[in-house]
Amino acid sequence: MRRLVTKRRILIFVPVALLLAALLSVWLLWAGPGPAGQDTTLIVAEGTSVSRVADQLAEQGLIRGGAGSFRFFARVLGSRDPIQTGEFVIPRGASAARILDQLQHGRPVVRTVVIPEGLPSVLVRDRLLAAQYLSGDVAVPAEGSVLPGGYTYRRGESRAAVLARMQNAMRAELARLWAARRPAAAVTTPEQAIILASIVEKETARAAERRLVAGVYSNRLRQNMPLQADPTVIYPVTRGRPLGRRILLSELRARNGYNTYAMSGLPVGPIANPGRASIAAVLNPAPTPALYFVADGTGGHVFANTLAEHNANVERWRAIRRARGELP
Numbered sequence: 001m002r003r004l005v006t007k008r009r010i011l012i013f014v015p016v017a018l019l020l021a022a023l024l025s026v027w028l029l030w031a032g033p034g035p036a037g038q039d040t041t042l043i044v045a046e047g048t049s050v051s052r053v054a055d056q057l058a059e060q061g062l063i064r065g066g067a068g069s070f071r072f073f074a075r076v077l078g079s080r081d082p083i084q085t086g087e088f089v090i091p092r093g094a095s096a097a098r099i100l101d102q103l104q105h106g107r108p109v110v111r112t113v114v115i116p117e118g119l120p121s122v123l124v125r126d127r128l129l130a131a132q133y134l135s136g137d138v139a140v141p142a143e144g145s146v147l148p149g150g151y152t153y154r155r156g157e158s159r160a161a162v163l164a165r166m167q168n169a170m171r172a173e174l175a176r177l178w179a180a181r182r183p184a185a186a187v188t189t190p191e192q193a194i195i196l197a198s199i200v201e202k203e204t205a206r207a208a209e210r211r212l213v214a215g216v217y218s219n220r221l222r223q224n225m226p227l228q229a230d231p232t233v234i235y236p237v238t239r240g241r242p243l244g245r246r247i248l249l250s251e252l253r254a255r256n257g258y259n260t261y262a263m264s265g266l267p268v269g270p271i272a273n274p275g276r277a278s279i280a281a282v283l284n285p286a287p288t289p290a291l292y293f294v295a296d297g298t299g300g301h302v303f304a305n306t307l308a309e310h311n312a313n314v315e316r317w318r319a320i321r322r323a324r325g326e327l328p
Helices: 002-031 050-059 066-077 096-105 121-130 159-179 190-203 207-222 230-238 249-253 276-283 307-323
Strands: 040-044 086-090 111-115 149-153 292-295 301-304
Touching: 002 066, 002 096, 040 050, 050 066, 050 096, 066 096, 086 096, 111 121, 121 159, 149 159, 159 190, 159 276, 190 207, 190 230, 190 276, 207 276, 207 292, 207 301, 230 249, 292 307, 301 307
Parallel strands: none
Antiparallel strands: 040 086, 111 149, 292 301
16 A cells, blocks of 8 residues: 555655756746846847857857757747847846847837037048948038938947938928918028038137027028138038138139139038038028137137128137137
8 A cells, every 4th residue: 555655655756856957947048047148249130030149149158058959949839929039138147038039029220320510521431430330431411411410329239320320300390481481581591501500610619609690691501692611611622621721812702603702692612511500590590690700719709780880899809819819
């Protein structure tokens, strides 16, 4: 009788032990801590399947039991959702189950390239070329076609794709702002708005001055006065790169389609990529009788309605520069 009880116990114990061992194996291979001793970057190419990512995980030592084990448990216990494309940071000790969930539902690493307001297109290209982990070359974009701001991208994305997003953003924002333009605007087309906004952007870095500077230039345009904006003299010389010296008299007299000292009206094209605020300022300039402005020595400008007032302001600015040792 005792032998019969013992045999029954063995017959019960063995399957239970095997079941527990199987469950432990499942836990170790699928839900238990993974073997990675540190955070590890995993790059998932476009169109990668669960089967292929299993090979990558095994090759990088991120899972236990090999690629075949991962495929089996992913098929039986995992979600049917597709694997995402991009760069992922797999935490150290992450289980196979957690890794699969991260690749299917987590956020890939995103990086950002920042385009400051007023950056010329030649420097936009420089920033795209310097951005880490973007692929491919890109031409200098059309001046004024890029909306300044921060743009996120994923590792391996093409520079051309990121540039396209910047240009699409400018088209959308320009259309929105143009639709809200005010009657006081002196420009008559969206293209003219970008040209004048690029000048305003280069003339003042102070948000409070943008509409006033736009008002001065709008007054000059209506009166067919030359805009006399120094940045338009520099642009055809450097195409957006820093001049690094004082403007030459010959450059002030040059006729090249940009120099607003030698012509009335707007230049033939933008001289930089203006931001939203400068475009908005041009389309809703401040009501002002001012026709002139000059630096005031504090980073801002002083405005004048008459040439006599302006000349006095210019003399004060020259005195400030002489005191600083910038002029003889």
